[in-house]
Amino acid sequence: MSLVFYLITALTVAGGLASMLLKNTVHCALAVTVAFAGLAFFFLNLDAQFAGFAQILVYIGAVAILVVFAILLTKGSETPKDGVFSRTWLSGLAIAAAVFAMLGWAILHTASMLPGATPVPTVTVRQIGQALIGRYVLPLEIVAVLLTVALIGAVIVAMHEKEGTK
Amino acid sequence: MTPLAGYLLVAALLFSIGLAGALTRRNAILVLIGIELMLNAANLNLIAFWRYGPHPEALTGMMFAIFSIAVAAAEAAVGLGLVISIHRHAKTTDLDQMNRMKG
Amino acid sequence: MQEAISFTPQLTASPIAEILWMIPAVPIVAAGLSALLKQSRRKASATLAIASLSFSLLLSLYAFAHVVRAWAIYGAAREVVNLTWFQTGAVNVDLGWVLDPLSAVMLVMVSFVGLLIFIYSTGYMEHDENYTRFFCFMSLFAGAMLGVVISNSLLLLFICWELVGLTSYLLIGFWYQKPSAAAAAKKAFLTTRIGDVFFLLGMVWLFSQSGTLLFYNHGAGSLEPSALAGLLATPAALGLTAAGAIGLLIFAGAAGKSGQFPLHVWLPDAMEGPTPVSALIHAATMVAAGVYLIARVYPLMHAGALAGGTTTALTVVTWVGAFTAVFAALIAVAQNDIKRVLAYSTVSQLGYMMAGLGMGGVAVGMFHLITHGFFKALLFMGAGSVIHGCHEEQDIRKMGGLKSDMPLTFLTYAIGMLALCGFPLLFSGFWSKDGILEAAQHWSVAKAPLYMLVFGALLTAFYMTRQVAYVFFGYWRGGKPALESPAVMTVPLAILALFAMALGLIGTPAWPWFRAFLDGHAAAFAWSGFLEPGLLTLMGASTFVVFLGIGLAWHFYSDRSPSPQEPDELERVIPIAWGWLRDKLYVDEFYGVTVIAFYEGWARVSDWLDRRVWGGVVTGVAWTFGLWAQLNRFLDNNIVNGTFDKGCDELGVGGGLLSRVQTGRVQTYLRLLALGVVLLAAILIWSSRA
Numbered sequence: 016m017s018l019v020f021y022l023i024t025a026l027t028v029a030g031g032l033a034s035m036l037l038k039n040t041v042h043c044a045l046a047v048t049v050a051f052a053g054l055a056f057f058f059l060n061l062d063a064q065f066a067g068f069a070q071i072l073v074y075i076g077a078v079a080i081l082v083v084f085a086i087l088l089t090k091g092s093e094t095p096k097d098g099v100f101s102r103t104w105l106s107g108l109a110i111a112a113a114v115f116a117m118l119g120w121a122i123l124h125t126a127s128m129l130p131g132a133t134p135v136p137t138v139t140v141r142q143i144g145q146a147l148i149g150r151y152v153l154p155l156e157i158v159a160v161l162l163t164v165a166l167i168g169a170v171i172v173a174m175h176e177k178e179g180t181k
Numbered sequence: 182m183t184p185l186a187g188y189l190l191v192a193a194l195l196f197s198i199g200l201a202g203a204l205t206r207r208n209a210i211l212v213l214i215g216i217e218l219m220l221n222a223a224n225l226n227l228i229a230f231w232r233y234g235p236h237p238e239a240l241t242g243m244m245f246a247i248f249s250i251a252v253a254a255a256e257a258a259v260g261l262g263l264v265i266s267i268h269r270h271a272k273t274t275d276l277d278q279m280n281r282m283k284g
Numbered sequence: 285m286q287e288a289i290s291f292t293p294q295l296t297a298s299p300i301a302e303i304l305w306m307i308p309a310v311p312i313v314a315a316g317l318s319a320l321l322k323q324s325r326r327k328a329s330a331t332l333a334i335a336s337l338s339f340s341l342l343l344s345l346y347a348f349a350h351v352v353r354a355w356a357i358y359g360a361a362r363e364v365v366n367l368t369w370f371q372t373g374a375v376n377v378d379l380g381w382v383l384d385p386l387s388a389v390m391l392v393m394v395s396f397v398g399l400l401i402f403i404y405s406t407g408y409m410e411h412d413e414n415y416t417r418f419f420c421f422m423s424l425f426a427g428a429m430l431g432v433v434i435s436n437s438l439l440l441l442f443i444c445w446e447l448v449g450l451t452s453y454l455l456i457g458f459w460y461q462k463p464s465a466a467a468a469a470k471k472a473f474l475t476t477r478i479g480d481v482f483f484l485l486g487m488v489w490l491f492s493q494s495g496t497l498l499f500y501n502h503g504a505g506s507l508e509p510s511a512l513a514g515l516l517a518t519p520a521a522l523g524l525t526a527a528g529a530i531g532l533l534i535f536a537g538a539a540g541k542s543g544q545f546p547l548h549v550w551l552p553d554a555m556e557g558p559t560p561v562s563a564l565i566h567a568a569t570m571v572a573a574g575v576y577l578i579a580r581v582y583p584l585m586h587a588g589a590l591a592g593g594t595t596t597a598l599t600v601v602t603w604v605g606a607f608t609a610v611f612a613a614l615i616a617v618a619q620n621d622i623k624r625v626l627a628y629s630t631v632s633q634l635g636y637m638m639a640g641l642g643m644g645g646v647a648v649g650m651f652h653l654i655t656h657g658f659f660k661a662l663l664f665m666g667a668g669s670v671i672h673g674c675h676e677e678q679d680i681r682k683m684g685g686l687k688s689d690m691p692l693t694f695l696t697y698a699i700g701m702l703a704l705c706g707f708p709l710l711f712s713g714f715w716s717k718d719g720i721l722e723a724a725q726h727w728s729v730a731k732a733p734l735y736m737l738v739f740g741a742l743l744t745a746f747y748m749t750r751q752v753a754y755v756f757f758g759y760w761r762g763g764k765p766a767l768e769s770p771a772v773m774t775v776p777l778a779i780l781a782l783f784a785m786a787l788g789l790i791g792t793p794a795w796p797w798f799r800a801f802l803d804g805h806a807a808a809f810a811w812s813g814f815l816e817p818g819l820l821t822l823m824g825a826s827t828f829v830v831f832l833g834i835g836l837a838w839h840f841y842s843d844r845s846p847s848p849q850e851p852d853e854l855e856r857v858i859p860i861a862w863g864w865l866r867d868k869l870y871v872d873e874f875y876g877v878t879v880i881a882f883y884e885g886w887a888r889v890s891d892w893l894d895r896r897v898w899g900g901v902v903t904g905v906a907w908t909f910g911l912w913a914q915l916n917r918f919l920d921n922n923i924v925n926g927t928f929d930k931g932c933d934e935l936g937v938g939g940g941l942l943s944r945v946q947t948g949r950v951q952t953y954l955r956l957l958a959l960g961v962v963l964l965a966a967i968l969i970w971s972s973r974a
Contacts, residue, residue, distance in 0.1 A: 020184075024191050031195050031218055035202030040210060047214050050195070054221050058246075061188070061232045066246050070224075073250050078217060078257045085210055085261040089268040100205050101277055101951060107204030110958045115197035117962050121969065122193060126186040129233070136237035143247075146240050154244075158251045165255035169262035175269075204955050212951070276951055283948025 019060060027053030038099050040086050048079040062135050065143050188229035195222035209264045209274040213257065220253045300343075300350050301363040301383045304434055307343050307391060308444070311336045312427035318420035329416040330406050333423040337399045340430060344391035351388040352801070360804035361385070364436050364500045378498050380436035385801045386650065390433040390576055393654050397568045397661045398426045400776040404665050405560040407772035408672060412558075418458060422564070425451035429569050433576065438487050438497045438506070441577070445483070445541070448570050449476050455565060456557040468553035475550040479540015486533030490584075493518060493526050499580065512587040524596055531585040531597035535578060535604075542574025543631045544638060545608045549872055551631050555623040559668030562623060567630050567660035572653050575637045579646045579653075586645075598642045599729055605638025606724075606733040606740075611869070613743035617750070617854070618865035622667045622680050625751045629704065630660060632740060636720055639733055644723025647799035651791045652716035654798075658787060659703035659713060662780035666697035669769040669777065670755060677762055680754040681848040687756040689766040694756050696777040701752050703784040705745040705834065708827045712788035717741065719791060719799075721822055738829055745833025750854075753841035761848075793819060 030050030034043045051074040058067030101107065147155050182190075199218030206212060224246045231242020268274050314336035318329045354361035366380030381387075402422060409418055428451060431444030450473075457469030491497050494511040496504060503510065512527060520529035538544075543551040554566050565571070578585065578601065585597045594602075609632045616628035633656050641649030671678055673690050687694040703713035721741075724734035760766065768774070790797045793814050800807030814820060840853040855862040864870070945952065 020187060027191070028194060028198070031198045034214055034218070035198055035206065035211070040208055043211055043214060047218060050218060051221065054195075054225060057188070057191075057225055058228055061228050063228045063232065063243055063246070066224075066228055066243055066250075069247055069250055070221075073254050074217075074221070078254055081257060081261055082210060082214060082217075085264060088265050089210065089274050097207070097275070097277075099207055099211075101207055104205040107951065107955055108201055110955050110962070111197045111201035111204060113962045114200055114958055115193055117965050117969075118193035118196065119190060121965070122186055122189045126182060129183050129185045129189075130235070131183050131185075131233075133233050133237075136232070138237070138240065138243065143240065143243065146244060151244050151248075154248055158248055161252065162255050165259050169258045172259070173262035173265045200958060204951055204958065212954075276949060279950070280948030282950075283946055 023053055023056045023060060041083065044079060044082045044086055048075055051075050051079065065140060185229055185233040189226060192222045192225040207275050207277055209276055212276065213260050217253065217257060220249065224249050298350065298363060300347050301365055304347060304381050304383055307340045307434065308427045308430035310339050311423045315420050315424035315427060318416065318423060321416050323416050326415040329419040333419040334402050336423060337395060337402055337426050341395040341399050344395045347383055348388040348392045351383060351385055355385060355801060359806055362500060366436060366498055366501055377439065378437055378496065379440045380498055381434040382436035382500055386579060387434050389654060391430065393657050394429050394433060394569050397657055398564055400779060401560050401564045401661060404773050404776045407770050408560055408668055409558060421451050421454045425565060432573050436499050438490065442483065442487060445573065448573060449473060452565050452570055455561040456554045458557055458561065465556040468556040472550040472554050475547050476540040479537045479547055482533045483537025486530045490530050507581065507583040512583060516588045525588060527584055527587045528595055528597045532600060534581055535597065535601055538574030538577045539604065542571050542634045544604050544635060545611050546871065548608065548612065548631045549875065552624050552627040555627050559664060559671060563661045563664035563668065566627065567664045568657035571630060571634055572657060575634065575641065575649055575653050578641050579650050582646045593728055602639050602642030602733055605635040605642060606736045608635030609639060609740040610736050613740045615865055615868050616747045617743060618862055620681055621678050622670060622755065623678060625747060626663055626667060632744065636717065636737065639737060640720035640723060643727045643733065644720060647802040648719045648723050650802060651719055651798050655712040655716040655787050658780055659700045659784040662696060662700035662777060662784055663704065665777055666693055666700060669693040669773050672769050673766045674762055675764055679848065680751060682762045683755045684758040685760040686766055690768045692768060692774045696781040698752065699781040699784055701748045705748050705830050706741055706826060707830055710785055712784055715788040715791045718823055718826055721826055722819060725818055725822055741826060742829045742833045745830045746837045749834045749837030750841050753837065757842060
């Protein structure tokens with residue numbers, strides 16, 4: 016566990032926590048962007064360069080922007096009067112804690128079985144491209160269709176209703 | 182603690198944070214943000230296992246993560262579109278007030 | 285003299301024997317038909333009764349003639365017809381009837397006297413509204429009595445015996461609205477029942493010992509030598525053999541029916557019934573059934589006697605008979621009801637018959653039975669005529685001087701009275717009673733019965749003369765003047781009077797036809813019969829006694845005619861003894877204090893037990909059930925229903941609670957999802973670890 020790892024961890028966790036705790040919704044969106052960035056660094060640390068850059072491009076470049084747009088469109092920048100947390104926030108927190116406890120326990124319990132340091136894999140983009148077209152061509156095509164459908168769907172859902180058509 | 186275990190723990194922590202937010206915040210968009218965080222944590226899991234797994238040259242973990250990112254993006258788009266639509270209808274994104282499904 | 289009755293040969297059944305069963309059956313059928321008639325059909329009922337009994341009489345006469353002819357040819361005659369009634373396992377229950385001299389003479393006597401009384405009753409019961417019922421019962425009685433007479437099976441005899449008892453009860457209590465009549469009927473039934481219990485015991489014992497209930501069955505019957513030998517060989521208690529014990533048990537039954545002491549108490553009370561009933565049942569026939577029974581089972585009673593000797597059973601019979609004869613005669617002296625005098629006289633004469641059977645054998649007892657049947661029926665019917673003529677008055681102190689008002693009745697009654705007293709020579713009673721005295725004279729055991737019976741004869745003459753003096757002599761002490769009875773009543777009286785005189789002829793020592801007929805040997809007319817040792821002395825003595833009795837009574841009662849308020853003439857002389865005699869020597873009172881009190885006590889105990897204990901048990905059980913039912917209801921309502929209702933409520937509440945999950949909010953569902961995942965994972969981990 017190198018220092019880099021701890022730093023990235025700190026960044027990411029901070030970003031995540033901030034995104035969930037801040038009152039202003041826009042600040043939350045920006046915080047989660049920081050968390051996304053931290054995750055990209057994690058991917059780079061794990062020698063998954065392609066995944067890391069894809070993360071930056073897609074998440075920070077598209078999803079975060081999209082979230083901010085949505086916040087702006089729904090007047091989320093105003094601080095609500097009742098408070099930002101649900102009335103029954105404690106049960107939610109407890110459940111999340113339980114989930115973390117379970118996951119943590121599972122991980123720590125089997126930590127000895129997990130493989131240790133392994134040699135760094137060399138992955139070229141050429142390999143990834145070939146895999147995409149070769150072995151994973153079907154998922155690729157399906158994801159393409161999915162994206163198309165999602166696009167159309169999102170547009171239809173978010174579109175202003177025309178008068179007279181329901 | 183092996184490196185893999187460390188990454189997994191981090192991923193678990195992130196997942197839990199995202200879950201906690203999704204379960205407690207009032208704003209619907211913040212719930213979506215929480216969900217995105219959870220997805221990202223899962224991606225981290227995938228990449229960690231790919232890296233420290235037995236056959237990284239098969240690229241299975243990487244591929245999985247990439248497709249996950251793509252699908253997550255699509256899902257975020259649709260979800261936010263829905264939130265906007267709901268906001269247009271109910272004039273609010275407060276989830277505590279949306280109990281039309283109440284039985 | 286006793287002789288063992290042995291008959292040879294036993295012939296196969298002749299036609300008359302085959303149809304002998306019709307003699308009792310026809311009157312019973314007539315009774316059944318009569319029962320279906322309405323009360324208004326009086327003529328039809330009487331016609332049925334008289335016609336059926338006439339038919340029986342004709343058949344009986346024919347049977348009698350047949351037996352006489354057979355006796356004349358073969359010297360002895362007994363025909364039996366037996367049939368098996370049913371079988372249970374290895375046991376055959378047989379019935380049958382027998383036609384021999386004993387049954388033949390009884391058949392003729394019963395049906396003849398019965399027919400005369402039936403005809404008499406049409407006059408006597410003319411004003412009674414229950415005329416039809418009367419003849420129905422009388423027919424039934426006649427049929428049952430004839431059944432007793434012909435039966436060859438102890439079982440059939442017992443059945444008819446009980447039927448006779450039943451009809452006696454029905455007829456004594458004919459005017460059942462009178463409480464005294466109902467009580468008398470009950471008393472008669474219960475007292476004879478006591479005897480019948482012993483009879484039944486004897487019958488069962490005889491059946492178990494000898495294996496058959498038939499009397500005669502071509503050598504296999506219970507009164508035939510082989511069975512008797514077996515019975516003699518079996519010892520019973522108190523030094524008796526089985527034969528003697530059974531004989532005593534059967535005698536106990538006969539003692540009930542024939543009114544021997546101490547079971548005589550019902551007979552005087554039975555006078556509550558109409559006079560024809562008293563005449564037929566309680567004078568001539570039913571009470572004679574007991575004597576007939578002893579005569580029928582005489583081989584059993586006599587079994588084991590040495591030549592010239594006697595058995596224990598017969599000795600008991602003799603003593604009881606002799607005692608009864610004197611006992612009842614004493615009481616008769618002090619009675620003031622015309623029928624009661626005759627009732628006690630009947631008891632006394634039955635004692636004579638039993639003593640005659642015990643000491644002299646079948647023929648001696650039966651001869652007196654036959655003659656008694658005729659003259660006692662005559663006396664009762666005459667008394668009925670007197671009562672009818674005196675407008676239903678029965679107290680002899682309120683009568684008197686009737687010999688001029690009711691001459692026919694007086695004449696026939698006098699004949700009957702003289703026959704009963706045993707007035708010498710002309711009257712059958714003299715010959716039959718002398719037969720008994722003669723047997724007593726030669727009895728090997730003791731001489732006391734002879735003296736008792738002679739004393740009884742004295743008393744008989746005395747009380748009958750007293751009665752006749754009170755009723756027919758002196759002056760009239762009643763209300764309205766007396767009237768002679770119609771011909772339908774007096775003609776039977778005359779016929780009976782004739783027989784009362786003529787029957788003596790067949791029983792004289794010179795020509796002992798009756799004895800020979802019954803005993804099964806030839807009879808010859810010989811004046812030398814009178815020269816038996818001691819016979820003429822005895823005849824002289826009994827004659828003297830009769831005249832003494834009549835003379836004494838005449839001295840006391842002729843032309844005195846005391847009214848009811850004045851004491852009786854004899855009472856003036858012996859007031860205390862008179863009181864005892866008038867009160868029937870307190871036998872009823874004794875019973876009341878002992879037996880009846882005992883039973884009443886038991887009845888009270890039973891009642892208490894029934895009401896408190898058994899009733900309490902029943903009530904307790906019912907109460908327990910009620911409690912149980914209450915408990916069940918409580919359980920059902922509160923626990924079962926309550927549980928169910930509560931369960932439903934809880935379900936409702938639970939449902940209400942659970943429905944709170946459906947908040948409609950997405951985050952709730954998300955939380956539940958996450959929780960579910962945690963749980964699942966936990967289970968998976970836990971199960972894989974285990």
